[in-house]
Amino acid sequence: MKTIAKLITVVIVGLFTFSSLAAAELDNDQPKKYMLLFRSENIDHYKLTPEQIQESIKQWQTWIGGIAAQGKLVSTHQIGSEAAVLLPNDKVEKKPYEALNQIVGGYMILKASSMKEAMEFAKECPVFQIGGNVEIRDIMEVPENN
Amino acid sequence: MSQNELISDLFRTEFRKIIAVLIKTFGIDQIKTAEDIVSDTFLVATKTWQTTGIPNNPKAWLYKVAKNKTLDVQKRNDIYRNKVVPDVLNSSKTDFSYEIDIDLSKKGILDSQLKTIFAICNKTIPENAQIALALRILCGFGVEEIANAFLVSKDTINKRLFRAKEKLRAADLDLKIPKDSELEERLNTVLKIIYLLFNEGYYSQCKKSSLRKDLCYEAVRLNYLLTNCETTNKPSVNALLSLMCFHTSRFEARMDQDGEFILYEDQDIALWDTSLIEKGRYYLRKACTGDKVSKYHLEAAIGYWHTIRDKDKTQEKWDQILQLYNQLLQIEYSTVAALNRTYALSKVKGKRTAIKEAEKLKLSNNHLYYSLLGDLYEGIDELEAKRNYKLALRLARIKADKSLLSKKIDNLMVSTPEKEENLEKKGVKSF
Structure with a gap:
Protein backbone atom coordinates (compact mmCIF):
# COMPACT_ATOMS: atom_id res chain seq x y z
CA MET A 1 0.00 0.00 0.00
CA LYS A 2 2.74 2.40 0.98
CA THR A 3 4.63 1.76 -2.23
CA ILE A 4 1.58 2.60 -4.28
CA ALA A 5 0.99 5.82 -2.39
CA LYS A 6 4.63 6.67 -2.96
CA LEU A 7 4.43 5.87 -6.64
CA ILE A 8 1.37 8.02 -7.02
CA THR A 9 3.11 10.87 -5.24
CA VAL A 10 6.03 10.45 -7.63
CA VAL A 11 3.59 10.60 -10.50
CA ILE A 12 2.23 13.86 -9.19
CA VAL A 13 5.58 15.48 -8.50
CA GLY A 14 6.94 14.31 -11.82
CA LEU A 15 4.11 16.02 -13.58
CA PHE A 16 4.40 19.64 -12.85
CA THR A 17 3.12 20.80 -16.13
CA PHE A 18 1.39 19.57 -19.21
CA SER A 19 0.25 21.01 -22.45
CA SER A 20 -3.26 20.39 -23.52
CA LEU A 21 -4.12 19.72 -27.11
CA ALA A 22 -7.60 18.54 -26.32
CA ALA A 23 -8.54 21.75 -24.57
CA ALA A 24 -7.21 23.72 -27.52
CA GLU A 25 -9.83 22.12 -29.74
CA LEU A 26 -12.67 23.29 -27.56
CA ASP A 27 -15.11 26.11 -28.13
CA ASN A 28 -14.36 28.17 -31.17
CA ASP A 29 -16.19 31.23 -29.95
CA GLN A 30 -13.06 32.15 -27.97
CA PRO A 31 -10.61 32.69 -30.76
CA LYS A 32 -8.17 34.91 -28.89
CA LYS A 33 -5.16 33.53 -27.15
CA TYR A 34 -3.08 35.23 -24.50
CA MET A 35 0.31 34.44 -23.07
CA LEU A 36 0.98 34.79 -19.38
CA LEU A 37 4.61 35.21 -18.34
CA PHE A 38 5.38 34.55 -14.68
CA ARG A 39 8.23 36.58 -13.25
CA SER A 40 9.74 36.40 -9.81
CA GLU A 41 13.00 36.68 -7.95
CA ASN A 42 15.48 33.97 -8.75
CA ILE A 43 14.84 31.80 -5.70
CA ASP A 44 16.49 28.43 -5.90
CA HIS A 45 14.29 25.55 -4.98
CA TYR A 46 16.84 23.99 -2.64
CA LYS A 47 16.12 26.69 -0.13
CA LEU A 48 12.63 25.30 0.25
CA THR A 49 11.78 22.25 2.31
CA PRO A 50 10.22 19.30 0.45
CA GLU A 51 6.92 20.14 2.13
CA GLN A 52 7.09 23.72 0.90
CA ILE A 53 7.85 22.52 -2.63
CA GLN A 54 4.89 20.12 -2.44
CA GLU A 55 2.64 22.88 -1.20
CA SER A 56 3.77 25.21 -3.96
CA ILE A 57 3.19 22.55 -6.61
CA LYS A 58 -0.31 21.95 -5.24
CA GLN A 59 -1.15 25.65 -5.37
CA TRP A 60 0.06 26.01 -8.94
CA GLN A 61 -1.66 22.81 -10.03
CA THR A 62 -4.96 23.83 -8.48
CA TRP A 63 -4.78 27.23 -10.16
CA ILE A 64 -3.91 25.63 -13.52
CA GLY A 65 -6.57 22.92 -12.98
CA GLY A 66 -9.21 25.60 -12.44
CA ILE A 67 -8.41 27.15 -15.81
CA ALA A 68 -8.21 23.73 -17.50
CA ALA A 69 -11.61 22.83 -15.98
CA GLN A 70 -13.11 25.72 -17.91
CA GLY A 71 -11.56 24.38 -21.09
CA LYS A 72 -9.46 27.54 -21.44
CA LEU A 73 -5.97 26.16 -21.07
CA VAL A 74 -3.86 25.78 -24.20
CA SER A 75 -0.49 24.96 -22.67
CA THR A 76 1.71 25.75 -19.73
CA HIS A 77 5.22 24.96 -18.59
CA GLN A 78 7.53 25.70 -15.76
CA ILE A 79 10.89 26.92 -16.99
CA GLY A 80 13.99 25.21 -15.60
CA SER A 81 17.23 26.71 -14.31
CA GLU A 82 19.47 25.73 -17.21
CA ALA A 83 19.82 28.93 -19.21
CA ALA A 84 21.90 30.77 -21.76
CA VAL A 85 21.54 34.22 -23.27
CA LEU A 86 23.29 34.67 -26.61
CA LEU A 87 24.62 38.16 -27.23
CA PRO A 88 26.09 39.72 -30.37
CA ASN A 89 29.69 38.82 -31.21
CA ASP A 90 29.46 35.26 -29.90
CA LYS A 91 29.08 36.32 -26.33
CA VAL A 92 27.12 33.99 -24.09
CA GLU A 93 25.75 34.57 -20.63
CA LYS A 94 25.04 31.27 -18.97
CA LYS A 95 22.24 32.41 -16.72
CA PRO A 96 18.63 33.49 -17.14
CA TYR A 97 17.95 37.03 -18.31
CA GLU A 98 17.41 39.14 -15.26
CA ALA A 99 15.70 42.51 -15.13
CA LEU A 100 14.85 44.37 -11.93
CA ASN A 101 16.08 41.34 -10.05
CA GLN A 102 13.46 39.12 -11.69
CA ILE A 103 13.52 36.24 -14.15
CA VAL A 104 10.83 34.44 -16.14
CA GLY A 105 9.94 31.23 -14.29
CA GLY A 106 7.11 29.88 -16.43
CA TYR A 107 4.45 30.64 -18.96
CA MET A 108 0.91 29.77 -19.88
CA ILE A 109 -1.09 30.16 -23.04
CA LEU A 110 -4.82 30.40 -22.52
CA LYS A 111 -7.96 31.30 -24.38
CA ALA A 112 -9.89 34.38 -23.37
CA SER A 113 -12.40 36.65 -25.05
CA SER A 114 -10.55 39.80 -24.04
CA MET A 115 -7.59 41.18 -22.12
CA LYS A 116 -10.00 41.82 -19.28
CA GLU A 117 -10.93 38.16 -19.05
CA ALA A 118 -7.28 37.10 -19.35
CA MET A 119 -6.50 39.39 -16.42
CA GLU A 120 -9.26 37.76 -14.39
CA PHE A 121 -7.56 34.38 -14.86
CA ALA A 122 -4.15 35.80 -13.99
CA LYS A 123 -5.37 37.44 -10.75
CA GLU A 124 -5.30 34.17 -8.83
CA CYS A 125 -1.80 33.16 -9.97
CA PRO A 126 0.31 31.84 -7.08
CA VAL A 127 3.32 33.86 -8.29
CA PHE A 128 1.98 36.88 -6.38
CA GLN A 129 2.52 35.04 -3.12
CA ILE A 130 6.28 35.15 -3.66
CA GLY A 131 6.30 38.78 -4.73
CA GLY A 132 6.28 38.01 -8.43
CA ASN A 133 4.19 39.42 -11.27
CA VAL A 134 2.35 38.25 -14.37
CA GLU A 135 2.78 39.89 -17.74
CA ILE A 136 -0.12 39.26 -20.11
CA ARG A 137 0.32 39.61 -23.85
CA ASP A 138 -2.03 38.82 -26.67
CA ILE A 139 -0.84 36.29 -29.22
CA MET A 140 -0.79 37.35 -32.83
CA GLU A 141 -2.45 34.73 -35.00
CA VAL A 142 -1.15 34.26 -38.51
CA PRO A 143 -4.02 35.08 -40.87
CA GLU A 144 -5.17 32.06 -42.80
CA ASN A 145 -4.34 31.97 -46.49
CA ASN A 146 -7.30 30.90 -48.51
CA MET B 1 -25.11 -28.95 -17.99
CA SER B 2 -27.53 -29.30 -20.87
CA GLN B 3 -26.34 -29.39 -24.42
CA ASN B 4 -27.77 -25.96 -25.14
CA GLU B 5 -26.01 -24.43 -22.17
CA LEU B 6 -22.77 -26.07 -23.16
CA ILE B 7 -23.02 -24.80 -26.70
CA SER B 8 -23.81 -21.26 -25.63
CA ASP B 9 -20.90 -21.38 -23.18
CA LEU B 10 -18.59 -22.68 -25.87
CA PHE B 11 -19.89 -20.05 -28.24
CA ARG B 12 -18.95 -17.38 -25.70
CA THR B 13 -15.40 -18.64 -25.24
CA GLU B 14 -14.50 -20.27 -28.56
CA PHE B 15 -16.21 -18.17 -31.23
CA ARG B 16 -13.78 -15.30 -30.81
CA LYS B 17 -10.74 -17.58 -30.72
CA ILE B 18 -11.59 -19.52 -33.85
CA ILE B 19 -12.66 -16.45 -35.78
CA ALA B 20 -9.42 -14.61 -34.95
CA VAL B 21 -7.36 -17.54 -36.15
CA LEU B 22 -9.40 -17.79 -39.34
CA ILE B 23 -9.12 -14.05 -39.98
CA LYS B 24 -5.38 -14.49 -39.70
CA THR B 25 -5.59 -17.40 -42.14
CA PHE B 26 -7.73 -15.65 -44.74
CA GLY B 27 -6.82 -12.01 -44.19
CA ILE B 28 -8.81 -9.16 -42.69
CA ASP B 29 -10.63 -8.63 -45.99
CA GLN B 30 -12.32 -12.01 -45.53
CA ILE B 31 -14.06 -11.42 -42.17
CA LYS B 32 -17.33 -12.58 -43.68
CA THR B 33 -15.84 -15.93 -44.76
CA ALA B 34 -14.36 -16.45 -41.29
CA GLU B 35 -17.67 -15.54 -39.64
CA ASP B 36 -19.57 -17.95 -41.90
CA ILE B 37 -17.23 -20.82 -41.12
CA VAL B 38 -17.46 -20.36 -37.35
CA SER B 39 -21.24 -19.92 -37.39
CA ASP B 40 -21.50 -22.99 -39.57
CA THR B 41 -19.29 -24.96 -37.20
CA PHE B 42 -21.56 -24.19 -34.25
CA LEU B 43 -24.61 -25.06 -36.33
CA VAL B 44 -23.13 -28.45 -37.18
CA ALA B 45 -22.24 -28.98 -33.51
CA THR B 46 -25.80 -28.25 -32.40
CA LYS B 47 -27.26 -30.68 -34.94
CA THR B 48 -24.70 -33.46 -34.59
CA TRP B 49 -24.53 -33.47 -30.80
CA GLN B 50 -28.30 -33.85 -30.65
CA THR B 51 -28.01 -37.30 -32.23
CA THR B 52 -24.53 -38.46 -31.23
CA GLY B 53 -24.35 -36.83 -27.81
CA ILE B 54 -21.71 -34.46 -26.55
CA PRO B 55 -18.19 -35.52 -27.58
CA ASN B 56 -15.48 -36.11 -24.98
CA ASN B 57 -13.61 -33.00 -25.91
CA PRO B 58 -16.14 -30.56 -27.36
CA LYS B 59 -13.56 -27.81 -27.84
CA ALA B 60 -11.25 -30.04 -29.88
CA TRP B 61 -14.29 -31.25 -31.83
CA LEU B 62 -15.18 -27.65 -32.75
CA TYR B 63 -11.60 -26.83 -33.73
CA LYS B 64 -11.46 -29.89 -35.96
CA VAL B 65 -14.72 -29.11 -37.73
CA ALA B 66 -13.70 -25.47 -38.16
CA LYS B 67 -10.38 -26.59 -39.57
CA ASN B 68 -12.03 -28.98 -42.07
CA LYS B 69 -14.48 -26.32 -43.17
CA THR B 70 -11.60 -23.91 -43.65
CA LEU B 71 -9.76 -26.44 -45.77
CA ASP B 72 -12.91 -26.92 -47.88
CA VAL B 73 -13.22 -23.20 -48.46
CA GLN B 74 -9.54 -23.00 -49.19
CA LYS B 75 -9.84 -25.82 -51.69
CA ARG B 76 -12.67 -24.06 -53.44
CA ASN B 77 -10.57 -20.89 -53.49
CA ASP B 78 -7.68 -22.86 -54.90
CA ILE B 79 -9.84 -24.33 -57.62
CA TYR B 80 -11.00 -20.85 -58.42
CA ARG B 81 -7.47 -19.52 -58.44
CA ASN B 82 -5.83 -22.42 -60.19
CA LYS B 83 -8.47 -23.40 -62.71
CA VAL B 84 -10.94 -20.62 -63.24
CA VAL B 85 -8.72 -17.59 -62.97
CA PRO B 86 -5.93 -18.91 -65.25
CA ASP B 87 -8.49 -19.97 -67.85
CA VAL B 88 -9.98 -16.56 -67.83
CA LEU B 89 -6.66 -14.78 -67.90
CA ASN B 90 -5.29 -17.34 -70.29
CA SER B 91 -2.24 -17.48 -68.13
CA SER B 92 0.39 -20.22 -68.17
CA LYS B 93 1.02 -19.95 -64.46
CA THR B 94 -1.16 -22.54 -62.81
CA ASP B 95 0.30 -23.35 -59.44
CA PHE B 96 -1.18 -21.03 -56.88
CA SER B 97 -1.56 -23.58 -54.12
CA TYR B 98 0.21 -23.01 -50.85
CA GLU B 99 0.36 -24.59 -47.44
CA ILE B 100 -2.28 -23.05 -45.25
CA ASP B 101 -1.66 -22.38 -41.64
CA ILE B 102 -4.50 -22.84 -39.17
CA ASP B 103 -2.85 -22.53 -35.80
CA LEU B 104 -5.39 -23.24 -33.07
CA SER B 105 -2.79 -23.68 -30.34
CA LYS B 106 -2.99 -21.41 -27.31
CA LYS B 107 -0.14 -19.30 -28.59
CA GLY B 108 -1.56 -19.21 -32.08
CA ILE B 109 -4.93 -18.06 -30.77
CA LEU B 110 -3.42 -15.26 -28.67
CA ASP B 111 -1.32 -14.09 -31.59
CA SER B 112 -4.33 -14.09 -33.92
CA GLN B 113 -6.51 -12.28 -31.42
CA LEU B 114 -3.94 -9.55 -30.85
CA LYS B 115 -3.46 -9.02 -34.55
CA THR B 116 -7.21 -8.86 -35.05
CA ILE B 117 -7.55 -6.32 -32.24
CA PHE B 118 -5.10 -4.03 -34.02
CA ALA B 119 -6.87 -4.54 -37.35
CA ILE B 120 -10.31 -3.73 -35.94
CA CYS B 121 -9.29 -0.80 -33.76
CA ASN B 122 -8.41 1.22 -36.76
CA LYS B 123 -8.92 4.90 -37.34
CA THR B 124 -10.22 4.37 -40.87
CA ILE B 125 -13.59 3.31 -39.42
CA PRO B 126 -15.81 5.38 -37.09
CA GLU B 127 -15.44 4.73 -33.37
CA ASN B 128 -18.93 3.34 -32.81
CA ALA B 129 -18.36 0.92 -35.70
CA GLN B 130 -15.02 -0.13 -34.20
CA ILE B 131 -16.81 -0.91 -30.94
CA ALA B 132 -19.57 -2.85 -32.70
CA LEU B 133 -17.05 -4.81 -34.74
CA ALA B 134 -14.95 -5.49 -31.65
CA LEU B 135 -18.03 -6.85 -29.87
CA ARG B 136 -18.93 -9.05 -32.83
CA ILE B 137 -15.51 -10.37 -33.80
CA LEU B 138 -13.37 -10.05 -30.69
CA CYS B 139 -16.06 -10.83 -28.13
CA GLY B 140 -18.39 -13.08 -30.10
CA PHE B 141 -21.52 -11.03 -29.34
CA GLY B 142 -24.61 -11.58 -31.43
CA VAL B 143 -26.06 -8.71 -33.44
CA GLU B 144 -29.08 -8.59 -31.15
CA GLU B 145 -26.95 -8.26 -28.03
CA ILE B 146 -24.95 -5.45 -29.60
CA ALA B 147 -28.18 -3.72 -30.62
CA ASN B 148 -29.48 -4.03 -27.05
CA ALA B 149 -26.28 -2.64 -25.61
CA PHE B 150 -26.36 0.40 -27.89
CA LEU B 151 -30.14 0.80 -27.59
CA VAL B 152 -30.53 0.78 -31.38
CA SER B 153 -32.18 -1.62 -33.84
CA LYS B 154 -30.57 -4.79 -35.16
CA ASP B 155 -30.80 -3.26 -38.59
CA THR B 156 -28.65 -0.32 -37.56
CA ILE B 157 -25.99 -2.62 -36.15
CA ASN B 158 -26.03 -4.83 -39.22
CA LYS B 159 -25.51 -1.81 -41.44
CA ARG B 160 -22.79 -0.48 -39.17
CA LEU B 161 -20.97 -3.82 -39.21
CA PHE B 162 -21.33 -4.18 -42.94
CA ARG B 163 -19.90 -0.73 -43.65
CA ALA B 164 -17.05 -1.29 -41.21
CA LYS B 165 -16.10 -4.55 -42.90
CA GLU B 166 -16.21 -2.86 -46.30
CA LYS B 167 -13.89 -0.16 -45.03
CA LEU B 168 -11.49 -2.71 -43.58
CA ARG B 169 -11.44 -4.53 -46.90
CA ALA B 170 -10.69 -1.30 -48.73
CA ALA B 171 -7.96 -0.35 -46.26
CA ASP B 172 -6.03 -3.47 -47.29
CA LEU B 173 -4.34 -3.95 -43.93
CA ASP B 174 -1.54 -6.23 -42.99
CA LEU B 175 -2.46 -8.38 -40.02
CA LYS B 176 0.32 -7.67 -37.60
CA ILE B 177 1.18 -6.29 -34.21
CA PRO B 178 2.70 -2.87 -34.89
CA LYS B 179 6.24 -2.28 -33.75
CA ASP B 180 8.53 0.55 -32.68
CA SER B 181 7.42 4.04 -33.62
CA GLU B 182 4.11 2.83 -35.02
CA LEU B 183 3.16 0.92 -31.89
CA GLU B 184 2.40 3.83 -29.59
CA GLU B 185 -0.12 5.50 -31.84
CA ARG B 186 -1.83 2.26 -32.83
CA LEU B 187 -1.91 1.10 -29.23
CA ASN B 188 -3.54 4.40 -28.23
CA THR B 189 -6.35 3.71 -30.68
CA VAL B 190 -6.80 0.20 -29.28
CA LEU B 191 -6.84 1.46 -25.68
CA LYS B 192 -9.34 4.14 -26.57
CA ILE B 193 -11.73 1.57 -28.03
CA ILE B 194 -11.33 -0.69 -25.00
CA TYR B 195 -11.97 2.32 -22.76
CA LEU B 196 -15.09 3.29 -24.72
CA LEU B 197 -16.31 -0.29 -24.68
CA PHE B 198 -15.91 -0.34 -20.93
CA ASN B 199 -17.73 2.98 -20.49
CA GLU B 200 -20.48 1.73 -22.76
CA GLY B 201 -21.06 -1.01 -20.21
CA TYR B 202 -20.43 1.02 -17.10
CA TYR B 203 -22.58 4.03 -17.93
CA SER B 204 -25.02 2.37 -20.32
CA GLN B 205 -28.72 3.16 -20.10
CA CYS B 206 -29.44 -0.43 -21.01
CA LYS B 207 -31.63 -2.03 -18.35
CA LYS B 208 -30.09 -5.48 -18.43
CA SER B 209 -27.46 -5.44 -15.75
CA SER B 210 -25.92 -8.70 -16.93
CA LEU B 211 -25.36 -7.32 -20.41
CA ARG B 212 -23.75 -4.15 -19.07
CA LYS B 213 -21.49 -6.22 -16.89
CA ASP B 214 -20.57 -8.42 -19.86
CA LEU B 215 -19.43 -5.35 -21.78
CA CYS B 216 -17.19 -4.33 -18.90
CA TYR B 217 -15.73 -7.80 -18.57
CA GLU B 218 -15.10 -8.03 -22.30
CA ALA B 219 -13.18 -4.75 -22.18
CA VAL B 220 -11.14 -6.12 -19.27
CA ARG B 221 -10.52 -9.35 -21.15
CA LEU B 222 -9.29 -7.61 -24.31
CA ASN B 223 -7.05 -5.40 -22.22
CA TYR B 224 -5.76 -8.47 -20.42
CA LEU B 225 -4.75 -10.04 -23.75
CA LEU B 226 -2.56 -7.00 -24.41
CA THR B 227 -0.72 -7.53 -21.12
CA ASN B 228 0.06 -11.11 -22.20
CA CYS B 229 2.22 -10.05 -25.10
CA GLU B 230 5.63 -8.55 -24.49
CA THR B 231 5.35 -6.02 -27.32
CA THR B 232 2.05 -4.63 -26.13
CA ASN B 233 2.52 -4.93 -22.37
CA LYS B 234 3.16 -1.20 -21.94
CA PRO B 235 2.63 0.96 -18.83
CA SER B 236 -0.47 2.64 -20.30
CA VAL B 237 -1.97 -0.81 -21.03
CA ASN B 238 -1.51 -1.79 -17.38
CA ALA B 239 -2.88 1.56 -16.26
CA LEU B 240 -6.10 1.08 -18.21
CA LEU B 241 -6.48 -2.44 -16.85
CA SER B 242 -5.93 -1.15 -13.33
CA LEU B 243 -8.54 1.57 -13.79
CA MET B 244 -11.12 -0.90 -15.08
CA CYS B 245 -10.44 -3.29 -12.19
CA PHE B 246 -11.04 -0.49 -9.66
CA HIS B 247 -14.27 0.57 -11.38
CA THR B 248 -15.56 -2.96 -11.82
CA SER B 249 -14.92 -3.68 -8.15
CA ARG B 250 -17.84 -1.35 -7.35
CA PHE B 251 -20.17 -2.75 -9.97
CA GLU B 252 -22.49 -4.53 -7.51
CA ALA B 253 -22.51 -1.64 -5.06
CA ARG B 254 -23.31 1.22 -7.40
CA MET B 255 -26.79 0.28 -8.46
CA ASP B 256 -29.73 -1.07 -6.48
CA GLN B 257 -32.16 -3.77 -7.56
CA ASP B 258 -34.38 -1.29 -9.34
CA GLY B 259 -31.47 -0.06 -11.42
CA GLU B 260 -31.14 3.18 -9.48
CA PHE B 261 -27.74 4.73 -8.83
CA ILE B 262 -26.26 4.54 -5.39
CA LEU B 263 -23.79 7.36 -4.84
CA TYR B 264 -20.23 6.47 -4.01
CA GLU B 265 -20.47 7.81 -0.47
CA ASP B 266 -23.60 5.76 0.21
CA GLN B 267 -22.34 2.48 -1.21
CA ASP B 268 -22.16 -0.65 0.91
CA ILE B 269 -18.44 -1.39 1.09
CA ALA B 270 -19.19 -5.04 1.77
CA LEU B 271 -20.35 -5.25 -1.85
CA TRP B 272 -17.04 -4.02 -3.22
CA ASP B 273 -15.07 -6.81 -4.84
CA THR B 274 -11.80 -6.92 -2.90
CA SER B 275 -10.08 -9.30 -5.29
CA LEU B 276 -10.64 -6.83 -8.13
CA ILE B 277 -9.32 -4.02 -5.96
CA GLU B 278 -6.20 -6.10 -5.35
CA LYS B 279 -5.84 -6.70 -9.09
CA GLY B 280 -6.26 -2.99 -9.71
CA ARG B 281 -3.40 -2.29 -7.32
CA TYR B 282 -1.25 -4.95 -8.92
CA TYR B 283 -1.65 -3.46 -12.40
CA LEU B 284 -1.21 0.07 -11.10
CA ARG B 285 2.17 -0.94 -9.70
CA LYS B 286 3.03 -2.45 -13.08
CA ALA B 287 1.90 0.74 -14.80
CA CYS B 288 4.24 2.89 -12.73
CA THR B 289 7.31 2.24 -14.87
CA GLY B 290 8.70 4.28 -17.70
CA ASP B 291 8.55 8.04 -17.90
CA LYS B 292 5.20 8.69 -19.49
CA VAL B 293 2.02 9.36 -17.60
CA SER B 294 -1.10 8.69 -19.64
CA LYS B 295 -4.62 9.75 -18.78
CA TYR B 296 -5.22 6.14 -17.84
CA HIS B 297 -2.51 6.40 -15.17
CA LEU B 298 -4.22 9.40 -13.66
CA GLU B 299 -7.67 7.84 -13.82
CA ALA B 300 -6.33 4.61 -12.32
CA ALA B 301 -4.74 6.58 -9.49
CA ILE B 302 -8.07 8.35 -8.92
CA GLY B 303 -9.72 4.93 -8.92
CA TYR B 304 -7.17 3.74 -6.38
CA TRP B 305 -7.89 6.61 -4.00
CA HIS B 306 -11.62 5.91 -4.28
CA THR B 307 -11.00 2.46 -2.83
CA ILE B 308 -9.58 4.06 0.33
CA ARG B 309 -12.27 4.57 2.91
Missing part, protein backbone atom coordinates in the same frame (compact mmCIF):
# COMPACT_ATOMS: atom_id res chain seq x y z
CA ASP B 310 -10.22 4.93 6.11
CA LYS B 311 -11.49 7.93 8.04
CA ASP B 312 -8.01 9.17 8.94
CA LYS B 313 -7.06 9.25 5.27
CA THR B 314 -10.03 11.29 4.05
CA GLN B 315 -8.09 14.54 3.80
CA GLU B 316 -5.12 13.01 2.02
CA LYS B 317 -7.48 11.16 -0.29
CA TRP B 318 -9.35 14.22 -1.53
CA ASP B 319 -6.14 16.19 -1.72
CA GLN B 320 -4.65 13.57 -4.02
CA ILE B 321 -7.83 13.19 -6.05
CA LEU B 322 -7.96 16.96 -6.62
CA GLN B 323 -4.34 17.01 -7.80
CA LEU B 324 -4.94 14.04 -10.10
CA TYR B 325 -7.97 15.73 -11.67
CA ASN B 326 -5.94 18.92 -12.08
CA GLN B 327 -3.43 16.94 -14.13
CA LEU B 328 -6.01 14.93 -16.00
CA LEU B 329 -7.70 18.11 -17.21
CA GLN B 330 -4.39 19.37 -18.51
CA ILE B 331 -3.91 16.23 -20.61
CA GLU B 332 -7.49 16.05 -21.82
CA TYR B 333 -10.45 18.24 -21.00
CA SER B 334 -13.77 16.55 -20.39
CA THR B 335 -16.90 17.84 -18.69
CA VAL B 336 -17.00 14.85 -16.35
CA ALA B 337 -13.42 15.52 -15.22
CA ALA B 338 -14.19 19.25 -14.79
CA LEU B 339 -17.21 18.45 -12.59
CA ASN B 340 -15.44 15.79 -10.55
CA ARG B 341 -12.50 18.11 -10.03
CA THR B 342 -14.81 20.76 -8.64
CA TYR B 343 -16.38 18.22 -6.30
CA ALA B 344 -12.90 17.23 -5.08
CA LEU B 345 -12.11 20.94 -4.65
CA SER B 346 -15.12 21.29 -2.35
CA LYS B 347 -13.72 18.47 -0.23
CA VAL B 348 -10.32 20.18 0.01
CA LYS B 349 -11.10 23.90 0.04
CA GLY B 350 -14.70 23.90 1.17
CA LYS B 351 -18.02 24.44 -0.54
CA ARG B 352 -17.84 28.22 -0.89
CA THR B 353 -14.60 28.10 -2.90
CA ALA B 354 -15.99 25.26 -5.00
CA ILE B 355 -19.20 27.18 -5.76
CA LYS B 356 -17.18 30.08 -7.16
CA GLU B 357 -15.19 27.71 -9.36
CA ALA B 358 -18.26 25.70 -10.34
CA GLU B 359 -20.09 28.78 -11.57
CA LYS B 360 -17.23 29.53 -13.94
CA LEU B 361 -17.71 26.16 -15.66
CA LYS B 362 -20.96 27.32 -17.30
CA LEU B 363 -22.01 23.84 -18.44
CA SER B 364 -25.60 24.98 -18.62
CA ASN B 365 -26.89 22.08 -20.73
CA ASN B 366 -25.54 19.39 -18.43
CA HIS B 367 -27.74 17.97 -15.67
CA LEU B 368 -24.67 16.84 -13.70
CA TYR B 369 -23.52 20.46 -13.57
CA TYR B 370 -26.71 21.59 -11.81
CA SER B 371 -26.65 18.48 -9.69
CA LEU B 372 -23.16 19.45 -8.51
CA LEU B 373 -24.23 23.05 -7.84
CA GLY B 374 -27.24 21.76 -5.91
CA ASP B 375 -24.98 19.64 -3.79
CA LEU B 376 -22.54 22.49 -3.16
CA TYR B 377 -25.32 24.85 -2.11
CA GLU B 378 -26.73 22.35 0.38
CA GLY B 379 -26.02 23.66 3.86
CA ILE B 380 -25.16 27.10 2.48
CA ASP B 381 -28.27 28.22 0.66
CA GLU B 382 -31.06 25.63 0.60
CA LEU B 383 -33.16 27.64 -1.84
CA GLU B 384 -30.33 27.81 -4.34
CA ALA B 385 -29.72 24.09 -3.79
CA LYS B 386 -33.33 23.32 -4.61
CA ARG B 387 -33.35 25.62 -7.62
CA ASN B 388 -30.28 23.88 -9.04
CA TYR B 389 -31.59 20.37 -8.37
CA LYS B 390 -34.78 21.33 -10.21
CA LEU B 391 -32.79 22.57 -13.19
CA ALA B 392 -30.88 19.29 -13.12
CA LEU B 393 -34.12 17.32 -13.01
CA ARG B 394 -35.37 19.16 -16.08
CA LEU B 395 -32.27 18.21 -18.04
CA ALA B 396 -31.84 14.63 -16.78
CA ARG B 397 -32.80 11.91 -19.23
CA ILE B 398 -32.01 8.63 -17.49
CA LYS B 399 -34.65 7.35 -15.10
CA ALA B 400 -32.06 6.49 -12.45
CA ASP B 401 -30.77 10.08 -12.52
CA LYS B 402 -34.25 11.54 -12.30
CA SER B 403 -35.32 9.54 -9.30
CA LEU B 404 -32.06 10.35 -7.52
CA LEU B 405 -32.62 14.06 -8.07
CA SER B 406 -36.26 13.87 -6.96
CA LYS B 407 -35.10 12.21 -3.76
CA LYS B 408 -32.61 15.00 -3.16
CA ILE B 409 -35.27 17.65 -3.65
CA ASP B 410 -37.62 15.85 -1.25
CA ASN B 411 -34.88 15.55 1.35
CA LEU B 412 -34.26 19.28 1.13
CA MET B 413 -37.89 20.02 1.88
CA VAL B 414 -38.12 17.90 5.01
CA SER B 415 -34.95 18.95 6.75
CA THR B 416 -33.63 22.42 6.19
CA PRO B 417 -30.79 22.78 8.66
CA GLU B 418 -28.92 19.59 7.94
CA LYS B 419 -25.99 18.41 9.96
CA GLU B 420 -22.51 18.90 8.53
CA GLU B 421 -22.01 15.17 8.68
CA ASN B 422 -24.93 14.45 6.39
CA LEU B 423 -23.87 17.10 3.92
CA GLU B 424 -20.53 15.42 3.43
CA LYS B 425 -22.33 12.27 2.42
CA LYS B 426 -23.90 13.59 -0.72
CA GLY B 427 -21.87 13.83 -3.82
CA VAL B 428 -21.95 14.22 -7.54
CA LYS B 429 -22.16 11.02 -9.41
CA SER B 430 -18.53 10.09 -9.27
CA PHE B 431 -18.19 6.59 -10.59
